[in-house]
Amino acid sequence: MSASLSVRGLEASYGAFKVLHGLDFEIAEGSVTTLLGANGAGKTTTLRALCGMIRRSGTIEFDGRSIARMKTEDIVRLGIAHVPEGRGTFTSLTVEENLQLGAMTRRGGDNIAQDIDRIYSFFPRLKERAAQQAGTLSGGEQQMLAIGRALMLRPRLMLLDEPSFGLAPLIVRELFAILADIRANMGVSMLLVEQNATMALELADQAYLIETGSIALSGSAAEIRDNDSVRNSYLGY
Template identity: 50%
Template sequence: MLKIKDLHVHYGNIHAIKGINLDVNEGEIVTLIGANGAGKTTTLRAISKLQSPSAGEINFLDEDITKMSATNIVKRGLIQVPEGRRVFSPMSVMENLELGAYLRKDKAEIKKDLEHIFNIFPRLYERKTQLAGTLSGGEQQMLAIGRALMSKPKLLLLDEPSMGLAPLLVKEIFEIVKDINKNQGIAVLLVEQNANMALKIADRAYVIETGKVVMKGNAKDILENADVKEAYLG
């Protein structure tokens, strides 16, 4: 469903992404692992057009989206949950969720989807009138994922969903990601510093170093790889 060919991204004179090839199939969880500054977030930003590629091709659902606007990419069901959650702090939980559906017109389905989000995240229902900026870090991450789900994604890009969360909440977030994938059939491309947890829930994985893919394959095989264990798993 997503195919990336020879992707290059520059920040001025810095060559951040150097010819990455990557794909995500329907129903998969694929994870990108690597050190800070390796190019994982830049790859996601290029896919969702928050950063313009300097070369290469990005194909989603058999359509070239390389030069497409971010709005049109969202309309096609490719949705990103950004690093750092980026909830709208002065707005309520409910308003944040409703903003996730801003491109949709199907009011009855939006109402059903809201109920579904509250089933997945009961804490959001309890806090639906509360300002998003007053939520805990874990609750804000739930809200960011819920807001993305309100856009009816076919592919969800998750950037560091466990960042800054306590270990118990990290486990809960990863269980939610697995549930979204298995029970709702939403494919996931996951960027995550917690390589151990990411590789345990993923089907396939790519290891990125200094803007290049240096290893790819079955996530469980990469989890057992001695070099990966030494570099990323402690």
């Protein structure tokens, strides 16, 4: 079951350097929201702040419950899965062992095999490589594995950081089609950070544009896509 997220006045810092300056945004239950912006705008920092990975302040409510003071492991147990940029698979383990690790923080170990089969239904290529070491996979396959491992948590909200990074355009389109399928079939809410603004806006319901740690623009994905400044700066037409 998915859940909603409400963020008010989110600030975050690396040491004395403040990166986020009072962000306000929401993610509706079962929806996809994208954060757009240039490199260094604060998009990745936003995901890290939500997960409790860096010092932050403000109000963060997940399905009506405050998580602003929770530790990362407690946030994960609530059903928030973070897929960081760079994929982060365990390269010496097989594909299936990576998926099994994704279920470690779940309460109870029931139906793990059934869930792995479901992941394979989304990513048939992973099933073909179930016994293969993750480090020998292509970049696209490693990204699929990272998403699949996050899904093994049975998340209610997925935080996706640059899933298209370093991938060929054809693989990117395939990956985003799978994300749309996951959203349709599992109802998982998603917060997507993505440099490929065109693909992100095709998938998303809602969009926020971040500039130097502040929300510069927000609206439906269609409204943001039709905005002249966004088209010129991020969509290339």
